[in-house]
Amino acid sequence: MPGKRAGSPPSDALTAARFAANFEALRSTSSEETHEAPAPHRRTTPCPTPRTETRGSPLDERVKDLVSRLELAEKIALLHQHAPAIPRLGLAAHVTGTEALHGVSWLGEATSFPQAVGLGASWNRELLRRVGEAVGTEVRAFHERPPREGRSAPVSLNVWAPVVNPLRHPLWGRNEEGYAEDPLLTAELATAFTRGLRGDHPVYWRTAPTLKHFLGYNNENDRTSTSGDLRPRVLNEYELPCYRGPVEAGAVAAVMPSYNLVNGRPAHVSPLIADELRKWRGGDGLLVCSDAEAPSNLVAAQRWYPDHATGHAAALRAGVDSFTDHGTDSPVTVGRLTEALERGLISEADIDAAVSRRLALRIMVGELDPELDPYAATGQEVIACADHRAPAREAARQAVVLLRNEGDLLPLPADARIAVVGPLGDDVLRDWYSGSLPYRVTLLDALRERLGAEAVTYTDGLDRIALRSTSTGGYLSTSADGLLAATGHQVGPAEQFAVQDWGQGVTTLQAHDGRYLTKDDYGILAATAGHPDEWVVQETFRLERGEDGRVRIQHLGSGHWVAVAAGSGAVTTYAPSRELAEPFVVRTVSAGAEAASRIAAEADVVIVVAGNDPHINGRETEDRADLALPPQQEELLRAARAANPRTVLALVSSYPYAVDWADREVPAVLWTAHGGQEGGRALADVLLGEHSPAGRLPQTWYRAGQQLPDLLDYDIIANRSTYLYLEDEPLYPFGHGLSYTSFRYGELAAVLDGSEAVVTLGIANSGARDGAEVVQLYSHALDSRVPTPLRRLQDFQRVELAAGEERVLTFRVPVAALGHWDVAHGRWTTDPGRYTLWAGASSADLRSTAELTLTGPAPEPRPALRSPVLARDFDASSGVRLVDRTPAEGEAVASQALGQLLFQDTDFGSGATSVTLTVARTAPGGASVEIHVGGAVTTAPVPPTGGRHAWTDVTVDLTEPVSGVQDLRLTLRGELRLAEIAFAG
Template sequence: MKAYMDKSLSPEKRAELLLAEMSLDEKMWQISGEMIFGVDEPDYEEKRENRHGHYRNPGHFMHYKREVPATPREVAERINRDVKLTMEASENAIPPIQNGEALHGAQWGMATCFPQPISMASTFDDELMAKVGDIVGKECIAVGVRQVFAPVINVTRDCRWGRTMETYGEDAMVNANMGVAMCRGLEKNGVIATPKHYVDNYAAGGRDSNYSDTSERTLREVFLKPFEKCFKEGGAHSVMASYNAWDGMPCSCNRRLLDDILRKEWGFDGFVVSDYGGVGGSWGAHRVAATESMAHGKCIEAGLDINLPNISYHLSKKAYEDGHLSEEALNKAVLRVLKMKFAIGLMDDPFVDAEKANEIVRCAEHKQVALDAARESIILLKNEGVLPLDKAKIKKLGVFGSSADIFPVGQNYSGPYGRDWEADDAVTPIEYLKKYLEGTAEVIYASEAEIETVAPQCDACLYFTTVVEGEGLDRCNIKLPKMAKAAQEDEAAMIVGKIEFDLKEDQEAAISKMLAANENSVVMLLNGAPIDMSAWMDGAKAIVEAWYPGEQGSQAMCEIIFGECNPSAKLPITFPRSVGQLPLFYDFKPSGRGYAYNDNDGTPLYAFGYGLSYTNFEIGNVAAKAEGTDLTIDFTLTNTGNFDGTEVVQVYFRGMNCDVVMPIKSLKAYKRVSAAKGETVSAQIKLDKEAFCYWNLDMKFDMHDGDYKVMIGNASDNIVHTFEVKVRGGKVEMA
């Protein structure tokens, strides 16, 4: 037995022993990647066999494609074969780390499809997020996937960014809490979590991957916080460097970010991967190197470990020969990769039991959690007596909008392949509505052209909006996009972002027609980021923000509409009144002139933390106690309405006498509290030292002396109780 196969030794020691036996060539293969799209492609085997050297690299990337279905078992079998071939070709039988995407569900073998991250953030339910992370981890490891490029924890401060739906919204703490929960779920199943994109990867105007001129103070106060938490509390052992540059250097070769902050300051002990083509971008886009091999060498020297997605062995060899890559830097990178291969048990047990994959992936228990998540993620934005619909009184229901007949999972390369996702037992919104109302009501699914004819005949109407969002779809406006029927198919073709206006149909006009024709109309928003509703919202009596609620979203939306489920979700991102207000977020810092325009009062359409219920709640009997570095808040929640329900109680701080300028409001804690109709329940929220810490003028994060206003409410703009505390000498005191 090789010395490095001694399980009694630490992963680090075993990695050191293995490294000592490796040739220079084998080391170079360990920091290379390779991407093959689809274990299910007809030419997969030929493509696989023709890629010389592929067997030696550290990871492969496999997508599911519905055109050629692959069961979880088939995916597991192919991955096992990949691992076997890789080990046979390796001088030391080193298996690869199989990697891929899992933003809101594992991406192989039709795995369970959960709501998009923006939806999960709306639940304000960290425990539910942990369950989702655990399931994603189980479904990944079931087929042999050992690393995923998730979660996305980029704090979204401009909703024009096309990838807003991949994030947990605009608040750093919510991003941190959700990210930590996801990472813990993945890592406890032996799947390496890879938070991304490190860091601040969109710029002014919501432009993806543009240069970041963010100050170090803002970077630390907002954008770095979720990453630090995911490593220190979530146990994430990898991170993806972003495409953009910060402080004059691309993130993939930014020593300040990758070495000084990440490793020396935070103590990160995992490995860093580039975003796809990020190393090449350091040369081709950012021009901080004369050649791609020089850029590759600079990145590894700065602290990057793996160049993704394609084979980079030749770049390592050229960089080494030209003096741009030292063996010392190469050894450090390889050692970090090997250490994780030992730590997750890959070196000792590289194969999975393919026979069990079908039993695990998308089992009944997992689908139930997807349904629970969908129910908790849907937000009631407006309701003037229309919702919930009374099933007994509905004899004819009008349904409009192309999204009514599409799985509500969202368009994105991450997760189970977005709108390509489907399963035998999954249903679209219109299919579930027809099933739910079978025998009691007629459901008429009509085109926009038929609205003025159909809507007046119905007892109620629903319009399902269609917004296609994702990477590369940054928006120049935030209105509902116009749409046209595709020439060769019935599915709606959407134009977003770089807009052409000569299209046949207009969703805003269609919604306005429906609202004018039937006062019992509900607008169902299926989108990934805030939209401008100014053209039609005054005429709408009910608006539901469903986001992209995942595979069980059709059932969840129906249950919300008919009162089988009481909505409890809250907005994790501010809805502006118009694009002219952007960027707009709740925790801004004071301004000498305010944030209003001459033609706009500066207030949002819907504030962060906002969300209605079918019942009403009162927060009362607030009592606070300061003890040492902690603050405990006791309160009661009374359900004064006619439905059982859940409220999200939120605690905000404002620094009133601090060393530096503080936001006018910062979320410090939240808690979901349930109460039956007429019931009063007692609850408690505890805040520890960190709630009182901030970055002072010397850029030291600690509990500095200051005075604080504590605000309690159910939305950032609906504060119902306030009191003050102060920090003196490292202790919290009641003011």
């Protein structure tokens, strides 16, 4: 679920007024700032164990009976996210969607676990299951509370988590929400988390997990109007496995489509919902919940349909069951669907199918069987209880990845004098989907708790400035209530502001008491914000120095500029342009880098804590621009390193950075995601050696200047991206992570056992400390006829070993997992030939090798005479996009100027003499398709057809007859679409 509490539309889909009104309505009923005070937390109380009774009647019978008793208007009303009560049938008001990505969000204090990418760094299935169980238990407790003011339904047991979009590109703004760039690791961790959310009862579910976001969603900028190309191999080998694994494991109740378009068609009307999701084992009953405002986007942002009744009808027919649209204002959706029914765009059977899936979910979570529901007795004492604090601490520990440790600088000795540098060293930051932390422990807190306050010095390393107004002559000053006025006559504490540079010209300003400058609803500036924490961030500014040497300040949330009111000196954002902004003279009161150098020089070890605020420069609706550390943080790091060579860089961030200089010059580098309530203690545990790090990178960290594919280029095979295809050496490879001990790998043995390869490996802790190793098993097809991954993760085991302990591990790899999607025949295939298996500590640290040889018939060539060749099923391409064949189904390729398609090993049998192309085009002028085969070229002119979906067949004789197996190449010249190529003898 994006953005706003319980249903956030993308900003480009709504007018500003509607967006703000909808946001405030939702925030007023579900944000932690305004929610009623939670029940007292007895954190020493263990979490209770649910009862285990079961019920009788089969689910499908109960659903069918309920649907038969519903009136048509009642059924339509059940399709909105906020469904009304139907008392005569015992149905209470119901809502879909509770955000719980790494803890319960927006409902008040709840246990806060590390960000999802940090959980991914654990590579620990069992840990993810325990985290899911804790989160699901707390959702149950919130569900048992009376409905919030303004809502008729209790907190939903339909949990909108986890996010399983693979972390294909490190600049994606929502990088923090996914688990890994690898589909197998993503699927395995998502399965574990959803199993925890679901519970172990054979009938009733603790909560009903929802996978997000289906499909091909890795960009935020213009996310509702951009299309990702997923050619069949990328779709079936990379994207779909992330969803299929948890669905077929039986732990998923729902799926949410994504905002974007896939192959030219909005994801909310994708035929893949019916053709893939609901055809998988256990997928037929999946509830499909729309993302917020996405049904309206089909008309508003995407202009896919002429009116909302048509768009809603198409979404319902495609498989959307619950419409998250217009917040709590369900009559809008009900009216559109009613109109669609009256116009014959949908049938009552379409409505019944959607209602049935929603009712089934409600029965599964025990809503209609409160006396039998084993989780119904969950009490308020479980929220943030002691039993949940332990997995939060352990998850935060396992999220820490040791990237570099030259000279064994870490762990730090207990008597070390430590300097902590950087504002993140004494802060715990949340992201948009974090809950309200029951407590915060910063790294500085934790170190002083262990070592004593006198052993740990600290500076945030921020410059302090004073800003003098040229119109009043006074300095900006904060009053006791935080209001700003340009009335200060000398620079004291109230006139000083700490400036934090987050990169890309984005800064925050903090008053002397640590409060952030922010804008209120009237455009007045005041230092009253605890942290940036709004859908539209109000605490960020751009300080722009002009030719006159003076600085003008732009408030980025509104786009307006800072002005000073005549007379009162009040500071506002009333200036609509830079020309009308107040010019300020900037006086530097103290330099942060100098303070960092000073305390670094006096310490035994300096820890520079750098990273991001998850609300700034990379978040939902905003992709990052680059991989660089903010310049101010880079300056701090270099200053500390120059003053003290015993420097540790601790990165606390939602995504990777290109820290090449640090990798060369700083002896120890760690990374962890924002770790929630226990993040500071967990990082201190690792730094001080109380926990030997075993976190492993869940995605590739690239070098500065290393070529990244375009954010919208999803073809990882062609662009050679992710660890699967990357040929250049990255900064830190996928799966990388060091330890305080060492591990010895024995020989790898692999034998075939029916449809599986059984792989065994001896592993030993050869160091002096206990520790955990994440043993990773990779494969590579040596004799593949098509490009396949250079290495592909096939399995992994996290194993705890005492010093000197040895163990034999066994992996069972399905033979099919060694294969690939065969575009020539539209199926999964595993070719005969040799396959290498590697075991190692990362995708680049492969220590033991074995080889398998698979036998069987040679791959069949692509048939060209028995059936048409689909243009989308190419082996390689350039200059083309994948597009929709019709608004509802099918795919084609499109060329704007010059496109190339390659179809390898095409079988023309005894001979082909003509070819028929299924084409469409709207542009006037000349266009053609050249058919290159057998050394001859045949040109087929393509006339305008009257529209992009107006398909026609163009038949031409081949210049020369062609027979046998040969490569087929097509050159598309001009603007055109091509769907099929059919050869005839």
